[in-house]
Amino acid sequence: MKKINWLFVLVDKGKPTQRWLIKIRSIQQLIAYYNEISDARQQKSDLDIQKHNKKSDKKIDVQQASQHTNDNSLDEQMKALATNQQLYIDSDGKWTTEPQTEDNFLYRKYPAFPNFTKKDISIKSFNDGVHSYARIGDLEVREGDKIKWDTYEEAYEACMKIIGQNGDEDND
Structure with a gap:
């Protein structure tokens, strides 16, 4: 499978609701995203999460991965993408197809949500x-x-x- 460039968008900049969302634009991206989540869940017992996150933020956080959507939601997401809608998923796994005002954007080679200081x-x-x-x-x-x-x-x-x-x- 082709490497995915993950697109993160910043919404509600400067407001209390400011957050980064991962923007999914195709079924292939969605499948890759769920594969990443699955990989993170499988590694949970093998990793010291705190140590791993300090060394590299190139893996999605296992705690975040465990909060993501179930299969019924996956079906809804695939239907949305099949009708040319876009998905926006937050770090807690909540998703929407509602259009978002994107205040900034960032491409990453890994699906780790930005957390800048x-x-x-x-x-x-x-x-x-x-x-x-x-x-x-x-x-x-x-x-x-x-x-x-x-x-x-x-x-x-x-x-x-x-x-x-x-x-x-x-x-x-």
Whole structure:
């Protein structure tokens, strides 16, 4: 099977309901997603979850995987995808086909939900510091079509909008 590039979208940026969702656009992606969840569940007894998560966030969290949908829901999800709808799944396994306003997006080669902190912020300036570009971990920060800011402070503020309440947490 072809490697999947998982698309995560940030919705409700700056609101208490802000969250990352994984966007599933095809039945093939959905099957791959459930395979990843199944793999994570099977590894539960073999892994020290805390140690594993500290070493690498490239696997979906087993606790999250255990909360995901059952087979009846899978049938509904497949029907939705077959009628050209898109699925949005949160880190608790809740899903919807309701259109979402996507404030930011991120592609990953693994289905691990983003959980950024201040430590992940990286701001660079080029052209003698005329513009600042911001990243948070593997995310290129953007606001609509805007990907560069006039000052470091503006870029940092854009990062903090995305990090939200997680900004002070330690992710060692």
